[in-house]
Amino acid sequence: MSILKETGGQKFLGIIQNNAVPILFGIIVLIGIPLSGYSVGYLGQEIVVRIARNSFLIIALLIPIMAGMGLNFGMTLGAMAGQIGLIFMADWGIVGIPGMILAMIISTPISAFLGWMCGKILNMAKGREMVTSYIIGFFINGVYQLIVLYGMGAVIPIKNPALVLPRGYGIRNTVNLITIRKTLDNLFAIKIFGISIPIATMLVITILCIFVIWFRKTKLGQDMRAVGQDMEVARAAGIKVEHTRIVSIVISTILAGYGMIVYLQNIGTLNTYNSHMQIGMFSIAALLVGGATVNKASIGNVFLGVSLFHLMFIVSPTAGKNLIGEAQLGEYFRVFVSYGVITIALVLYEVRRRREKARGGRLLAQEQAENMEENT
């Protein structure tokens, strides 16, 4: 007897528990939409914009999860590399799509190096990848500030005075990215039912999705999935566990760099010292809202997550204002909910693991009860 019998109610409860986060957000959004009074058209437009802006970054998280390295806050490193690429691009005055491509080219080696370093460190901290990558993010932020705030303009030549602080070195707080603002989004956009859809950006995201699906089917992808499930079994089969883990982080970091460039071309300005700081947290929170867990995430989770998470941000300020006359609620919600959802997801992950463990006991009890019935 190895099949645990469950009543319909228990099964239903199991499904609810397994999808608690998306269900909770679905309910919040459903209550919030009528309260906010926004039209469907407006909300649809907003969601399309957010999907185009954020999806690339979130998809970058999928590969380390596949390799069993959990939610990788190391994507902050890629975001910084992307920003450095954008600063040089703005300085050299390359505009439009070529500018974006140049920024990506510059960011790639920086991302790869940072990712490799991060991967090396994470290999020393197996099982504690999440908190370790979080702290590495803070550490590298210091290095980034050193380079951007003191190095650029002093050691690294920056010729465009609009970028440099009045004191003569260091990059200004905001870098205007007007030269690439929405170049990808507007490259080819069509209107459907009054909603403007940035086809070119969506195409890039689609290609990335296809890449992820294709990647899962490669030998390397298979190795990553194996490593993600059980490092010891993978090692015993001759898979190079450490190397595979490093590669997964490098890929993720490089993709995060590109994702940051796509994200900032939509926004149009770079907050030199802030843009990258919370991007990791918001991306991870969005992915979790979409129903991903620490060890399992799919492309579907990405899109569901972006939609629900951002829908909540769109409706909550007005909903808050209409409800209690306080628009600040939205901004407060943003941070509170992000940390909250990450915490809940981590707790649920642990709860689920315990429940899996308890299954063994329930099986034994069931088997014993069956034997007793047979005997009487």
Added chain:
Amino acid sequence: MAYQGPPVLELRNICKEYFGNQVLTDVSLSLHKGEILGLVGENGAGKSTLMNILFGMDVIQRTGGYSGEMLIEGKLVKYQSSFDAIADGIGMVHQEFSLLPDFSATENILLNREPHKRSFASEVFGERLDLLDRKSMVEKARIAISKLGVSIDSAMIVGSMPVGHKQFTEIARELSKDSIRILVLDEPTAVLTEQEASILLEAIKNLAAEGIAIIFISHRLQEVIDVCDTVVVMRDGKVVRTESSKDLTIAQIARWMVGREVTQHADRRQFDYDNTPTVLSIRNLWVDMPGETVRDVSLDIHKGEILGIGGLAGQGKLGVPNGAMGLFPAGGTIIFEGKRLPLNQPRAFLDAGMAFVSEDRRGVGLLLDESLDWNISFAAMQVNNKYLKRYLNGLLMWRDEKEIQKVALEYINALEIKCTSYKQKAKELSGGNQQKICLAKAFALSPRLLFVSEPTRGIDIGAKSLVLQALRDYNEKSGTTIVMISSELEELRAICDRIAIVADGRITGILPSDSPSEDFGLLMVAGQPMSMEEHA
């Protein structure tokens, strides 16, 4: 049976020492193409060590290698790692599954040996970006499974398979290697139902008929007799018998396994069961302890006795005390001194007046980085509020260092614990002395019932008898009931009044400790399908 040509595998005078402990002495055996060799023996007989040597496991090199010769098809080999052994066509199916739960059977069978085809990216980035060739993967897996003669859905996710299919998948993985010549199966039927086991045994015979040499390790002796050509019995690191399986009986093999003729223990006592009350009564206990599952155990323990619980490793004897204390999920009823004990609450177990000396000395038993006096006193301090100074009517409690030191010195002297002082750290002591600290800690709780699990595991012979004597003395002086769990039948027989044997998670019998060892041997392998004559 006569075999052609040189043996596929020959071991000559293999000896192995672990830290001065001789675990294998002059082991020689030979295995021919198509032969099934049954390897049986009690725990610690040296079977696993021998297989580790054969498979080139790291642990052998790390502990100083082995002496003797190993020949594969007449060629002398010395493996540096298990990958060398795999390359030479040796396949091993371990007792624990090493399968990936989220992969399908196919993916598991071909793990890291997947056929792949080139793709545009692999031209640039190398062959790790080759696409997996799913079609030929399925085909290869199918061939491997069909060699076994069973039907498994190769697309099924391993995590949702019944255990029997997992076992088949694991074997199929070895079979999918083209070079496979020798297959080692370590307790392959332990987790299987009777029906699954008979399918597997049939499959093993088929494999042998195809020319694969098989080493079959099992505690189920009837299976060994049924399926094997040759039976090798090991005991205490030596091969004691190599026999053709024809005309062997379970009783014979069980006797060889347990071996040692009954030595009379001079100080045996007659325990008066009729006039002593039951102190602990266990009813329908189940315990979900990984690798030591307990099923439906009922047991009555009398006040003042020493009860032994024996059995082979992995059969569930360790699960009984661990479940009773609540260290692993458990269910059923436990009544101690007439009161029902809440399960899964270690504190309730301790408060009721029981104590447990765990087999996991370093993990559960000791605070390795703390001093001996702390180790001895901390449990009693927590549970009994002993060794504390009270202020303000007990609102404020302070450690009573003097009392702690006094009691530590007492036990250090009484148990002859070798240490520089009571301030020495627990991790610096030898295994035997660490065990005595664990006992002292339990004694300090002054329990009315004491569970002691594997008290002599990993300690040398001299220390063993001291530990056993300490238990016996404690039982006699304080009248504490002791339940001792051990894999070594001899040491159970040395101090216990009765011995219960656990097999397959159930108690198969309780005998007085002076019963012949053969009877115990039979109980250990009981609960298994036996042939008709044996029953009669």
